[in-house]
Amino acid sequence: MPKQSPKKSQSFWFILDNYVHVSVRGKSALFYNSLTGKILEYRDCETVIRLVKRLRSPGNLQVVGLTGKELANPGVSRFVKDMRTFFMGDLIDAALTRGKPMQMAPYPNIQQDVEVIKKSTRGSAAVGDRMMKYAAEVSIYINSACGLDCGLCGSAHRQFLCCTRGRNTRAELEPRSVKNLLQQLQGSSLARLNILGGDIFKFSQWEQLPEILNAPALPAEKFFYTHYLNLAGQEKKIAQFPAGSFSLKIVVPFPVKTRQWEEIIGAPAVNRPGTHFLFIIAGEADSDAAEELIARHRLENHSFYPFFNGRNREFFRQAVFVDKQDLEEARPTMTEILARQCINPLHFGTLTILSNGHIHADVNAPRLGTLAGDSIYDMVYKEMYRGSSWRRTRKKATPCRRCTFNALCPPLSNYEYALGQNNLCHIWENSL
Numbered sequence: 001m002p003k004q005s006p007k008k009s010q011s012f013w014f015i016l017d018n019y020v021h022v023s024v025r026g027k028s029a030l031f032y033n034s035l036t037g038k039i040l041e042y043r044d045c046e047t048v049i050r051l052v053k054r055l056r057s058p059g060n061l062q063v064v065g066l067t068g069k070e071l072a073n074p075g076v077s078r079f080v081k082d083m084r085t086f087f088m089g090d091l092i093d094a095a096l097t098r099g100k101p102m103q104m105a106p107y108p109n110i111q112q113d114v115e116v117i118k119k120s121t122r123g124s125a126a127v128g129d130r131m132m133k134y135a136a137e138v139s140i141y142i143n144s145a146c147g148l149d150c151g152l153c154g155s156a157h158r159q160f161l162c163c164t165r166g167r168n169t170r171a172e173l174e175p176r177s178v179k180n181l182l183q184q185l186q187g188s189s190l191a192r193l194n195i196l197g198g199d200i201f202k203f204s205q206w207e208q209l210p211e212i213l214n215a216p217a218l219p220a221e222k223f224f225y226t227h228y229l230n231l232a233g234q235e236k237k238i239a240q241f242p243a244g245s246f247s248l249k250i251v252v253p254f255p256v257k258t259r260q261w262e263e264i265i266g267a268p269a270v271n272r273p274g275t276h277f278l279f280i281i282a283g284e285a286d287s288d289a290a291e292e293l294i295a296r297h298r299l300e301n302h303s304f305y306p307f308f309n310g311r312n313r314e315f316f317r318q319a320v321f322v323d324k325q326d327l328e329e330a331r332p333t334m335t336e337i338l339a340r341q342c343i344n345p346l347h348f349g350t351l352t353i354l355s356n357g358h359i360h361a362d363v364n365a366p367r368l369g370t371l372a373g374d375s376i377y378d379m380v381y382k383e384m385y386r387g388s389s390w391r392r393t394r395k396k397a398t399p400c401r402r403c404t405f406n407a408l409c410p411p412l413s414n415y416e417y418a419l420g421q422n423n424l425c426h427i428w429e430n431s432l
């Protein structure tokens with residue numbers, strides 16, 4: 001605000017900075033400074049809502065004229081003061097400018113290809129070769145056989161990447177199907193190829209895998225997922241792959257079997273560069289146990305995967321649910337915010353092929369097709385068109401679509417499926 005009270009006849013320009021994200025739902029408005037992470041909320045404040053509508057009208061480009069009389073309104077004056085205090089906007093005396101200041105307002109870059117696909121009658125031909133640039137990560141469950149019987153087997157893979165036996169424990173992909181699949185991905189933007197089972201070391205034609213997976217025209221990083229207990233005695237099979245051709249992702253549920261763990265942790269295969277430990281955490285005790293293993297063995301590469309087992313909702317409320325402070329600390333950029341309004345960045349570009357040959361965008365989404373009957377190109381096209389996973393955004397989800405935080409919250413993950421609610425937060429309940 002000007003140091004002296006403005007005269008009623010004076011004119012000003014109020015400018016909302018273009019790194020500020022604004023969201024309005026009903027009578028609530030939210031302002032987020034993407035440079036500092038600061039969030040300001042206004043509830044039941046008609047004056048602010050009216051001002052936001054003016055700021056957002058396409059002709060205004062986030063700059064509106066305010067008279068001294070308008071600034072005398074306590075609601076307007078408090079809002080302008082807040083915006084200036086938290087570096088979200090500014091007020092300029094119109095007498096000092098030559099006309100209205102220009103401000104470039106960011107708008108979501110609507111997925112052009114999605115629009116082209118949806119409007120065209122030419123099907124995938126409308127987008128042509130560009131389609132394959134969207135295939136960024138493929139996970140292949142090569143088999144389902146496994147000699148273990150983990151309690152998490154039927155559900156963990158629906159929450160994060162993890163092995164599973166599936167319904168048919170004899171299901172296994174044909175090496176030529178895997179080869180054919182990878183040939184289709186040559187020339188795509190594939191950055192990551194995940195190989196999972198069952199117990200991948202029980203794949204009956206293991207000796208064919210090194211040649212198939214190391215095709216020179218497929219430069220994607222490769223990761224083999226295995227339960228730590230399934231690593232015992234597999235040195236020879238691992239040695240069939242050239243050094244550096246893949247990294248191990250070792251799944252570690254709790255409680256850990258101490259004797260077997262001690263044997264495996266010293267094995268050369270485990271000590272290859274790039275090995276990463278995935279600790280499955282269902283509660284505080286698991287978290288403490290994982291910390292102890294990390295410290296004892298000086299494990300550098302590790303992640304904690306919270307696991308919902310149906311009985312630990314309170315653990316999720318404490319460890320996974322987000323609050324306003326988490327969002328301020330995460331400080332999403334404007335680019336991330338704009339992306340989250342069009343696509344789901346967690347799932348966009350990912351495909352999963354199960355050991356029965358079914359292809360999904362993610363395992364919780366309906367089947368897209370089959371390895372035997374469909375091409376990867378058509379699967380990418382289908383998911384781009386349908387969007388039930390790649391374009392599953394909070395803007396379309398209940399109750400998030402009615403919440404001013406929906407572009408700030410992390411993208412919908414598979415935990416929302418597991419817990420049966422989209423609002424994994426402490427924010428929505430406090431707003432009611």
Ligand code: SF4
Binds near residue numbers: 197
């Ligand atoms: S190791 Fe993996 S596939 Fe085997 S039972 Fe456990 S979770 Fe299932």
Ligand code: SF4
Binds near residue numbers: 394404423428
């Ligand atoms: S209701 Fe949804 S969008 Fe709103 S804060 Fe909770 S998780 Fe985020």
